[in-house]
Amino acid sequence: MKKHMEDAIILENVRLNPTTCRMILQAPAVAREARPGQFVMVRVDSSFDPFLRRPFSFFRIDRNEGIIELVYRIVGKGTKIMSTKQKGETVNIVGPMGNGFRPPPEDAASVWFVAGGIGMAALVACMEDIRLRRPRSRRVLFYGAKTHSEFIPKIYFSSLCHEVHYSTDDGSAGFCGTVLDCMKSVTGANSLPSYLYACGPPSMLKHTANWVIENKIPAQFCLESVMGCGMGACLGCALPGQVDYGHGKTRFVHVCFEGPVFYPEQIRWEEL
Amino acid sequence: MKKHMEDAIILENVRLNPTTCRMILQAPAVAREARPGQFVMVRVDSSFDPFLRRPFSFFRIDRNEGIIELVYRIVGKGTKIMSTKQKGETVNIVGPMGNGFRPPPEDAASVWFVAGGIGMAALVACMEDIRLRRPRSRRVLFYGAKTHSEFIPKIYFSSLCHEVHYSTDDGSAGFCGTVLDCMKSVTGANSLPSYLYACGPPSMLKHTANWVIENKIPAQFCLESVMGCGMGACLGCALPGQVDYGHGKTRFVHVCFEGPVFYPEQIRWEEL
Amino acid sequence: MKKSVDLSVTVGPIRLQNPVMVASGTFGYGREFADFVPLEKLGAVIVKGISLTPRPGNPPPRIVETTAGLINSIGLENVGVEVFLKEKLPYLQKRSVPVIVNIFGERVEEYRELAEILDNQEGIIALEVNISCPNVSAGGLHFGADPESAAKVIETVKENTSLPVMVKLSPQVTSIALIARAVEEAGADIISCINTIPAMAVDIYTRKPRLGNVVGGLSGPAIKPIALRCVFEVVRAVKIPVVGVGGIATPEDALEFLLVGARAVQVGSVNFTNPRASLEIIEGIARFLSENNFATIEEYIGTLQLSEGDPTIQTVR
């Protein structure tokens, strides 16, 4: 899988909610190789302030049309600049980076998707992929956010899954509480999924990981970390990993080239 | 004269020729105090790259409408960014800075304006002012550039003066040679002006200064230098000056608060 | 906005209504900024460096912009202490602005005389001793590069003034902690850091240096991470208070310095980019503290949390 750098043309860049945008990019070279769970490194501006590229998961991939879509939350300098870009302008992207989600076993009857906030961006691509590859699986989405206004519109995912459970920390929509509490509440212990995919903030992933490990649910987690290069050169994206390192020491995993998708057993969650 | 900082609204920002733009700004606070020869410090962008403001002379001032105009040549990072600004956006400006042109004596019969390249920007405001203040003076413009495409359109100045002499280094329009050679060629020694205003690149000013000093023509020169603050705080805009400094040492003049308009005797031209 | 926050700080022997000063050389003699900043709202105004006799400064060009910063080689041009007292100080006295006078000399003797002359002048609340300028007698090194010379200067100044003495350190040393300890022992009341970092720019077309003086000092946002590390090191090395300076451009930047333990900050180059920056930083600090439920700035200063295993200061790649 070859990586490409290209000036992607912005076909659309609109708000999905007050803090979230969707950017549609004409990026044939990257689109050709892209897989759900992988990401692109976006250079938001030609100036050196900001200096580093910003990583964003594929939200949608259209190989045939050479189009990729990103959904991003405005959190700081870089995403703010991105949000001001107009249709017709270009942004320079590098990708695809990292390793995508692997499909669940053929016989996975029920697959759960657990999205926290903007973690939804990567999971939409994942759901779409699994709908195609495991059409007979029953796909259930648990979608949590701080508050109702953070959700992206249903239209982007309702056709991809059979069931959606919303939760909000402030109770402004759906279940009041964390997405994990929501999962626990809507299902008894006897209806655990055959497979689980999760993406969201660290604390949510941590609790979810403990839960899936406890319940022996096979799962994949999409993680974030600060990125220098996004391509394995700087070793900046390390997170505490369980992999053995020489004399019994645990070592670090590198989100950009060993992830961003990990099995929960690979991470030292307690140190995250 | 109070200085102001304001977010000026861009009313227009268009090309006058391939490398020169004209920006019309709604800037009531600055316009109220502005005088020809003075300048504003423009913050081209909210990022810190570029870090410093850029100085630009007033090209036109409309006190009543609260409008100022700048004419700028695209030479580097800052002016390039300026040229991409759209109508309706704002740029933050500080001004007015420095000291303007002083009018010639009441009885100045003939006043010459010597513009080199983008130096024309400051002289247009000067000509307009002198047309009002010394309506009976005969105003002659010498306008030199490297090549014909660098001239701004005649419409901006033809009504302000009685005569225009163009010159280009490459002979592509008007007199072939420097603006000084042009002046010398079109006039005999017996038709020297009663007053002269000049603005342009250092080498042109230097030669013109030597000539006016030699011929005892009273004159004012608008100079440039690199600026840190534009308001007398950093002492970064120094140029070699003739003013006595303690024990017989010559010292520096500061373009932003002692200029940018100087009498030719104030400058050590040979060191410029 | 919630209820108002007490921003006043004591910085060793001096008390300021808020921790925001403006840095020497970036705010002229104060008056230049009066159209933009109500001067009496500032913690203090540190004036352009003053020497015993007027200095013409370095040949132009004196300033060159760099990515997110600038290099200057003003060469300490100034009117000299006599003119300063006669023509510049009275304005600040009239406006009741706490003034800190930045002084420098080429010989220890000059520092001594400056200290004497500036003692007992109304409105001056402290001296800031710049020890990062060329020391002719020590062969091109500055006083600030060598602990002994630095101590010598400070001792001399202390002996000749009743004013609190703040010493301004250069970051261009192997160990700023070492110099800090030396000036503390010599009697300094306060340390300010950092001064600009020696730097250079050239023009690839003319093939000449872009500064008349070839080398100058780098300042601006580019150097903030270096300044913050220096302040962190010095805070841990000495007991006297530290004032942070270097690349501060926003309230957040100022708060970072306070967090690592600076008891006040100086706002420098950004005054050029935004002449109202110092005022906006004061307001922004107040807003931040209020929003985060601090009643006084003292509750925030120096509260950086280092975890158990955190290394002490070590220089990593």
Add this chain to the structure above:
Amino acid sequence: MKKSVDLSVTVGPIRLQNPVMVASGTFGYGREFADFVPLEKLGAVIVKGISLTPRPGNPPPRIVETTAGLINSIGLENVGVEVFLKEKLPYLQKRSVPVIVNIFGERVEEYRELAEILDNQEGIIALEVNISCPNVSAGGLHFGADPESAAKVIETVKENTSLPVMVKLSPQVTSIALIARAVEEAGADIISCINTIPAMAVDIYTRKPRLGNVVGGLSGPAIKPIALRCVFEVVRAVKIPVVGVGGIATPEDALEFLLVGARAVQVGSVNFTNPRASLEIIEGIARFLSENNFATIEEYIGTLQLSEGDPTIQTVR
């Protein structure tokens, strides 16, 4: 474009097809960039710092962005020399890329062993000795901070290798010229400078350092003016060739270093921002020289014009 320019340079004992290398730690082991840069077009690839045994590196976060730069505290994570030779070097050998191996140790002994092991390996054209990492035995200072320790490391490496030895200097010293002279006398063949500058960032909300290691090293465009001044000083202090590194992001930047006398350059952090930067810099240098009528790069290197009265290196303000 006019006729082609000869970009080849000799850098002491080594000859390169062009003066553009990629800096250690910013280009992985080369392979990571193969999709973007035809590796064989580079002057040389300097691989990530290698130690005797594998190192896990520092706790995350390891990177934080700053204005026009970044701070890293990777902590010299690397696979160790054994795995490097077995798994990383062969790829570069196959691609016929001139390789420079960046080495570091915590004790002089480790440098000795590394030098021995790396001697006589195909494709390796030089060693770059990183002397800016913590030296446990000398109490937290690095070898690079002290002329004697620095010299000791270089002597040891020189005695144990037949390869040219390039020494990488830290800018965080009072006088980089002094260290440069020390390593020259100790037998260094080439000097590269600068390594990153110790720096820090904190989070005003969580009130914690933004790096797991608290302190890290600043790199990127922000530090270019400092790096350029260091190279200028070192070029004038020693006779051995100097390789410039620090904030180079464009062909113009690279030309500035060559102009002040660097015989080659290293492209570092900008590889993250623009993975094709090294290639674009090579092409840009060629274009500039051609447009300005230079037949060879040698005609340009070190031709900075200082006027009569120019001060020698002195630290101003």
